Amino acid sequence: xxxxxxxxxxxxxxxxxxxxxSYPLRKEGYEVVQAADGHQALERFAExxxxxxxxxxxxxxxxxxxxxxxxxxxxxxxxxxxxxxxxEIDKVxxxxxxxxxxxxxxxxxxxxxxxxxxxxxxxEMSRPAxxxxxxxxxxxxxxxxxxxxxxxxxxxxxxxxxxxxFEILSALARxxxxxxxxxxxxxxxxxxxxxxxxxxxxxxxxxxxxxVERDPKDPEYLFTVRGVGYRFRDTEx
Numbered sequence: 001x002x003x004x005x006x007x008x009x010x011x012x013x014x015x016x017x018x019x020x021x022s023y024p025l026r027k028e029g030y031e032v033v034q035a036a037d038g039h040q041a042l043e044r045f046a047e048x049x050x051x052x053x054x055x056x057x058x059x060x061x062x063x064x065x066x067x068x069x070x071x072x073x074x075x076x077x078x079x080x081x082x083x084x085x086x087x088e089i090d091k092v093x094x095x096x097x098x099x100x101x102x103x104x105x106x107x108x109x110x111x112x113x114x115x116x117x118x119x120x121x122x123x124e125m126s127r128p129a130x131x132x133x134x135x136x137x138x139x140x141x142x143x144x145x146x147x148x149x150x151x152x153x154x155x156x157x158x159x160x161x162x163x164x165x166f167e168i169l170s171a172l173a174r175x176x177x178x179x180x181x182x183x184x185x186x187x188x189x190x191x192x193x194x195x196x197x198x199x200x201x202x203x204x205x206x207x208x209x210x211x212v213e214r215d216p217k218d219p220e221y222l223f224t225v226r227g228v229g230y231r232f233r234d235t236e237x
Contacts, residue, residue: 005029006031006051007052008052009045010032010033010034012082015036033048033050038060038064040061045071050077052077053078055081055082078120080119081103083103083105084105095204096203096207101119141221150166168204169232178232182201182202185230186200220233
């Protein structure tokens with residue numbers, strides 16, 4: 001999938017927003033399919049494949065959070081959520097449901113374009129061909145990370161991680177003991193930390209712990225370095 005031929009599902013119930021966002025996307029060469037409510041978005045998604053979903057939170061019929069949950073249950077397609085400043089809790093819930101990124105209204109078209117390109121670039125990089133096929137899996141205690149297959153097993157069970165969760169875990173695990181600041185992780189995963197709230201990393205780390213730690217409140221793999229960031233446990237000799 002090349003950026004120039006990417007297909008984007010744009011979901012927003014305001015026609016003015018649809019027009020505002022569709023024009024620059026099409027000018028960039030993307031194919032844009034529009035949906036005006038949550039039900040229509042799910043129908044469009046079931047009809048044809050998409051490379052990216054831009055999803056407003058406040059939608060009629062089925063709200064954006066529920067649409068996000070349903071999409072993530074069947075697909076790893078990148079999802080960018082559009083939120084208002086007053087919807088802080090919904091941003092967190094959206095990330096925990098599997099959204100890859102969010103943009104707070106009002107936003108500039110430069111920011112929007114940057115987020116779209118970064119999401120498509122990350123999706124392209126997540127393909128198995130982009131990972132060294134001979135990279136050995138990392139096994140630490142009961143956690144096994146297979147980088148080429150982008151799979152994680154913990155205590156003998158598969159852990160279903162989102163793209164962003166896997167990238168964060170991989171970055172930390174490849175540097176055991178090294179402390180990564182939130183901005184370092186933002187830059188590693190999104191290409192830069194511009195426009196992004198560092199607390200986004202905190203949400204993904206919390207969700208990661210729920211999936212890989214036996215007790216998320218007493219982690220054995222993903223540690224917080226207070227006031228700095230996060231680190232993966234040192235590999236044992």
